[in-house]
Amino acid sequence: MRVHGDVKIARRKDIVNKEYYGDFLKELREDFDCICGYCGKPEKVTRNAFEIDHFIPKSLAPELENDYNNLVYSCFTCNRKKSNKWPTKDISKCNDGNVGFIDPTSDEFDLHLNRIEDGTIIGLSPVGEYMCNNVFKFKLRPIKEIWICSEIMERQEQLEKRISKMTSEESSEYIQINMKLKELTQVLFSKKE
Numbered sequence: 001m002r003v004h005g006d007v008k009i010a011r012r013k014d015i016v017n018k019e020y021y022g023d024f025l026k027e028l029r030e031d032f033d034c035i036c037g038y039c040g041k042p043e044k045v046t047r048n049a050f051e052i053d054h055f056i057p058k059s060l061a062p063e064l065e066n067d068y069n070n071l072v073y074s075c076f077t078c079n080r081k082k083s084n085k086w087p088t089k090d091i092s093k094c095n096d097g098n099v100g101f102i103d104p105t106s107d108e109f110d111l112h113l114n115r116i117e118d119g120t121i122i123g124l125s126p127v128g129e130y131m132c133n134n135v136f137k138f139k140l141r142p143i144k145e146i147w148i149c150s151e152i153m154e155r156q157e158q159l160e161k162r163i164s165k166m167t168s169e170e171s172s173e174y175i176q177i178n179m180k181l182k183e184l185t186q187v188l189f190s191k192k193e
């Protein structure tokens with residue numbers, strides 16, 4: 001499975017330049033379909049605000065600060081973990097085959113990072129492992145719980161659409177998933193996700 005599930009993120013090509021990167025928030029949010037480019041967490045699963053990450057850090061490439069192609073829609077946690085890391089120290093080289101990053105909007109991203117059946121994110125290459133373990137620390141975060149939470153929320157929405165004509169099985173499923181959701185959001189909240 002892909003880190004982003006069924007969502008295909010891509011930055012629009014017809015963007016008009018802006019003087020301040022923060023003004024791209026609306027477009028970036030749409031292009032990333034409201035999910036974090038790095039961990040795939042949907043906005044609706046978290047209480048934290050989403051942010052704009054600079055793929056190549058501002059400190060290294062101030063000239064790219066307001067370049068739309070350098071922006072990544074990111075959850076609060078991923079943005080903090082990534083911070084100004086750029087191990088190659090070379091802005092023309094996002095990784096050296098061992099350490100560094102892969103742009104989450106590139107097709108290549110899926111070759112380096114993947115999501116296993118239970119929702120956990122794993123690295124498929126040295127760079128993928130570097131991102132998972134050294135930067136985003138997916139093993140220490142409730143990545144699986146976030147994934148289950150987003151799947152449950154989708155089911156909850158489906159059931160809510162039929163709330164007036166729910167069968168008794170659906171009603172009990174609805175109660176069950178709401179209890180599970182409460183449990184999961186507690187875990188997420190306690191882990192600051």
Ligand SMILES: [Zn+2]
Nearest residue numbers: 036039075078
């Ligand atoms: Zn994230």
